[in-house]
Amino acid sequence: MLRYTIRRLIQLVGVVLVLSLLLFAWLRALPGGPVSALLGERATPESREALTKQLGLDQPIFVQYFKFLGRALSGDFGVSTGVQPGDSAMEIFLQRFPATIELSFLAIVIAIAFGIPLGYLAAKRRGGWFDNLSVGGSLIGVAVPVFFLAYVLKDVLSSALGLPTEGRQDAINATRVTGFFVFDGVITQEWDAALNALEHLILPAVALSTIPFAVVFRITRAAVLDVLDEDFVRTAESKGLTAPVIRRRHVLRNAMLPVVTTIGLQTGALLAGAVLTEKVFSFAGVGQALAIGFERRDYPVLLLLIIMATIVYVVVNLLVDLSYAFIDPRIRTR
Amino acid sequence: MALLEVRDLTVVFERKGEQPFTAVDHVSFEVEPGQTVGLVGESGCGKSVTSLAIMGLLPKRGARVSGTVGYEGTNLLSLSDREMRDRRGRDLGMVFQDPLSSLNPVVPIGVQVTEVLERHRDMSRKKAMVEAADLLDKVGIPDPTRRLSEYPHQLSGGMRQRALIAIALACRPRLLIADEPTTALDVTIQAQILALLKELVRDMGTALVMITHDLGVVAGLCDEVNVLYAGRVVEKAERHELFAAPRHPYTHGLLSSIPRLDAPRGQKLSPIKGSVADNIPWDHGCAFAPRCPNALDVCVQVTPAQEDIGGGRLLRCHNPVRPPVVEEVSA
Numbered sequence: 001m002l003r004y005t006i007r008r009l010i011q012l013v014g015v016v017l018v019l020s021l022l023l024f025a026w027l028r029a030l031p032g033g034p035v036s037a038l039l040g041e042r043a044t045p046e047s048r049e050a051l052t053k054q055l056g057l058d059q060p061i062f063v064q065y066f067k068f069l070g071r072a073l074s075g076d077f078g079v080s081t082g083v084q085p086g087d088s089a090m091e092i093f094l095q096r097f098p099a100t101i102e103l104s105f106l107a108i109v110i111a112i113a114f115g116i117p118l119g120y121l122a123a124k125r126r127g128g129w130f131d132n133l134s135v136g137g138s139l140i141g142v143a144v145p146v147f148f149l150a151y152v153l154k155d156v157l158s159s160a161l162g163l164p165t166e167g168r169q170d171a172i173n174a175t176r177v178t179g180f181f182v183f184d185g186v187i188t189q190e191w192d193a194a195l196n197a198l199e200h201l202i203l204p205a206v207a208l209s210t211i212p213f214a215v216v217f218r219i220t221r222a223a224v225l226d227v228l229d230e231d232f233v234r235t236a237e238s239k240g241l242t243a244p245v246i247r248r249r250h251v252l253r254n255a256m257l258p259v260v261t262t263i264g265l266q267t268g269a270l271l272a273g274a275v276l277t278e279k280v281f282s283f284a285g286v287g288q289a290l291a292i293g294f295e296r297r298d299y300p301v302l303l304l305l306i307i308m309a310t311i312v313y314v315v316v317n318l319l320v321d322l323s324y325a326f327i328d329p330r331i332r333t334r
Numbered sequence: 335m336a337l338l339e340v341r342d343l344t345v346v347f348e349r350k351g352e353q354p355f356t357a358v359d360h361v362s363f364e365v366e367p368g369q370t371v372g373l374v375g376e377s378g379c380g381k382s383v384t385s386l387a388i389m390g391l392l393p394k395r396g397a398r399v400s401g402t403v404g405y406e407g408t409n410l411l412s413l414s415d416r417e418m419r420d421r422r423g424r425d426l427g428m429v430f431q432d433p434l435s436s437l438n439p440v441v442p443i444g445v446q447v448t449e450v451l452e453r454h455r456d457m458s459r460k461k462a463m464v465e466a467a468d469l470l471d472k473v474g475i476p477d478p479t480r481r482l483s484e485y486p487h488q489l490s491g492g493m494r495q496r497a498l499i500a501i502a503l504a505c506r507p508r509l510l511i512a513d514e515p516t517t518a519l520d521v522t523i524q525a526q527i528l529a530l531l532k533e534l535v536r537d538m539g540t541a542l543v544m545i546t547h548d549l550g551v552v553a554g555l556c557d558e559v560n561v562l563y564a565g566r567v568v569e570k571a572e573r574h575e576l577f578a579a580p581r582h583p584y585t586h587g588l589l590s591s592i593p594r595l596d597a598p599r600g601q602k603l604s605p606i607k608g609s610v611a612d613n614i615p616w617d618h619g620c621a622f623a624p625r626c627p628n629a630l631d632v633c634v635q636v637t638p639a640q641e642d643i644g645g646g647r648l649l650r651c652h653n654p655v656r657p658p659v660v661e662e663v664s665a
Contacts, residue, residue, distance in 0.1 A: 329439075
């Protein structure tokens, strides 16, 4: 298992190297560039040239790449030109990454907390009204665009629920420790700060959770339907075990493998959803920075954030693969 | 009083837009305490459905069960789900056909044994583990303490079936139903499992309902045999009498299709013609008529009634096989 983990982490290094090269090329292939973005359409050729030189964009692209790589290895990913001009890309990442983690984590928790029980219930009542209704509902969950749902939540439901729709926290005096606002509030025992940050998370997290919820729901339902037909469930019934024991130990434990895989994949996909959600809710996370970064062609920030997103994706799926061994003993002994 | 008294047990499967299908049709039999009763027949004759109906394991929707299943005087079919749950595993145990798929692949063997002890005998996990090791030992699994922490895929087929038997007998139920317990096993292992079952039911005084298509199993184990065809009992007899003098042409056919060591050289096996699918419904005559060598015109017109032919034997046939005449020694 350790060897497997190490091999996967070494592969990750290769993936990141290749990705950085491709990204470098792709970003520069976009029309426009940081110079036009910063100076606007009417800038004089002289000022454009000066800025191009200052940003090092006048050099051949492979020279730029190797310079970037050399600095990156010592932790310097360059300075932001668009998102927060003047701040280092790493600073922006460290500031915003906890926000997106908090948001995605809550969204995934919502998706799991509702998707698994409802999926189980729908399978148990296959063909009944609850099953039909929730399968239909999950289809809508997948089909409705995140940005549409986000605006509905923001403009229609927020006032009824009394929940905030902008930012990560109101301007209150809160101690910053880790950058995870809810977590910070808990460890410093500033409960009002934690609660305030949590309130800010709810609507964007709900908007972000709809797709993973719908997918987790459907996969759980399908997996449970398969397991319910298995002989060992009949054996469990023949022992007269109580319904909760059969559900937990015999049905769900066997149905979890595909569900866990899905959760891993969805966690990666969340980042794509976060770009839209964070934009709508002015939530200062990685997604919002990506959106602004693309508008203003902020090469250093885009490069770093996308590479980091890739690392998160690979690591999450590695954790998922490792978790198989804990769920299924047949994989452990192989 | 009989321990189990099945009266007119009928199971009809109903599906929307399809003809209802009667899988079990007024089946009646009794099991005395400690007795072993066989339910014999080809695939699709209703043996397994009968056993699932007794256990209350048929799906709630789509299966209509009628008749009575008396267990020590209580009709199990009238019990609530909850009451039935309390009895399954405690009063009635069941062993299934395929020992691999009948065990949960992701739960250690030990837990699969102890959970039934915890449920019905109020044991703590720790106490139940000791008892479970004891049970595994009793069913002939070597090194039981180590096996408790292993998973089904780490055990051989025979071991798995032994474990399932240990689970079914964990609470010492008075009735055990074994649904083709040896079908999925190698022949040598089959013999071991049958010997084990025989020994356990004798030692524990458990009544056994043995469901099988294998008359060899019946010969070695059962006191009394019910032969089922298309959901009805066509012949019922004590074991020795059934083998010595089968009366129903179906029973006769089953017996003559078994290879025998003492048969004359060159004698061919005589299989039963056709398949179970060649049925006519019981209410139009005898379901076996299309495959029956003894069929008369009346067989496809009048449903044969179940008759008591003496000696505790029941028979449902218009034109039964004649009992072999015992040759008189001529002077």
